[in-house]
Amino acid sequence: MDKKDYKNVFVFAEQREGVIQPVAFELLGKARDLADVLGEKVVAMFLGCGIKDQAQILIEMGADEVIVADCPELKDYLSEQYSQAVYQIIEQRKPGIVLYGATTIGRDMAPRLACRLRAGLTADCTKLEVCPAKEEGFMDLHSTRPAFGGNLMATIVCPNTRPQMSTVRPGVMQKRERDPQRQGTVTDFQPKFDTSKFKVRLVETIRADKSVADISEAKILVSGGRGVHDKEGFGKLQALADQLGGQVASSRAMVDNGVMPHECQVGQTGKTVRPNLYMACGISGAIQHLAGMEESDLIIAINKDKYAPIFSVADLGIVGDLHKIVPMLTERLKREMAQ
């Protein structure tokens, strides 16, 4: 392998049921930054069935080229089908960098590809930058990620191999403004499948309850922990969230004890969120929780324990009883917003 042959920043543009996932746009935003430093192109790999007419959106969100593999075999995500197609694109086009969303799709496929390509892969990165390599004339991707449950950060490099691959959790990178004037090319790609390796069959897909909105998309989150106690306590949080036009989220403790559904969980084993406002009510702030929300623009925390770690990341901390303060705040905001 000659490192010089590997160029351009590739993004796996994930879609589900024909809907491009927000993480694809976030990755394009970051890929654009990296490619501009390198003086290279951003190329989106867009796989599915009946999706080709959406390729232009990826260009408007930052891609210079979209490679479209549009065929029935790629209708639903299946590990082997998608791995074969992406592998063939990478083998043919030799990207320097490949980014994937750290979703149940990206985290399933990227390691298989890393192994097939004998390439380095760094999971769940929170920061990506390109820096001059030790070897003259080369730039390395520096992928920074949390380890030890968020207690430690590590920067990973792949000095000797290409492509350099990373996954990034949804909500971590910033997408760019859509630019309808942006021009780019769309390239068709027809994978040559080895169907003898297709051993897994999709029997059925059971949709999750759509009544639970995705907290990672919310601009305002009112989040509760152990101090909220029970469903009744979360009712108070819901009333405040309704008043603010936001949603309710939860710490792991209240998911583990069955009070809140897993979809609402913020943190290392839940979702990463970066809303405009994160109100942490009765959340002590275990490092695993902080890892999922500390990038929020404004953090307000209410907790009885003035030594709670949540206060270390809060812009405004209130030592007090949420069961009193939250309903009072809701009433106060009603009056305020009626004016």
Add this chain to the structure above:
Amino acid sequence: MNIVVCLKQVPDTTEIKIDPVKGTLIREGVPSIMNPDDKGGLELALRLKDQFGANVTVISMGPPQADVMLREAYAMGADRAILLSDRKFAGADTLATSYALSGLCRVLDYDLIIAGRQAIDGDTAQVGPELAEHLGLPQITYVVDAKLQDNGKLLVHKENEDSTQVLEVEGKCLLTVLASAFEPRYMSVSGIMEAYNKEVEVWSADKIDVEETKLGLAGSPTKVFQSFPKAMKAPGELHEVSEEEAVELIVAKLKEKHII
């Protein structure tokens, strides 16, 4: 049915604290545990054993201390335990680790391999899929349910962000499972007694089917460039005031930031 379960001994990351002065990890006194997702994987294997009869072999790669964890697996009901332990594995990233494990799996007789989704110290979720790829096996990750059907195929539920996929897999395969779906059984008293009389086989690199150049640090494409404690953000304001004052402080802050 022969089932191989991959286990990793990990520090209990919920017990790790940061030294507030030096900003470094305090690792002393942190207990080592069986990685929770892996324990879920062992539970799934033991449930399949209870229902259909199976030989459950637990494997791990790590230092000799992992012996304790493998005895715990014996006490839960595992039939055989193998620890891959050799200095040649040192410095392995996920690719080199999965390669070593594949070399062990190749000399074992298996129908199904079960691993945890991810380990709580690294959280990469890469070793399972990479092991499957090294062995040329189909994989299903994020497994929350698996049943053996009458036709001999496994019916598996995979949990995604927005849906659950029901998948059927033919022949040998690798599953990675979520701890939350498989509440592990307790060790039995007789199991604990027997666990100390059973042998944990310790294997070195020359007992498995691998090329040495692909092991350890040399076989690892990723290198740690640097590691550092997480930067702490400057603390904000903290107020211990009456509820009325607290409400006013919050409202003022929401106005200042144009939230309302």
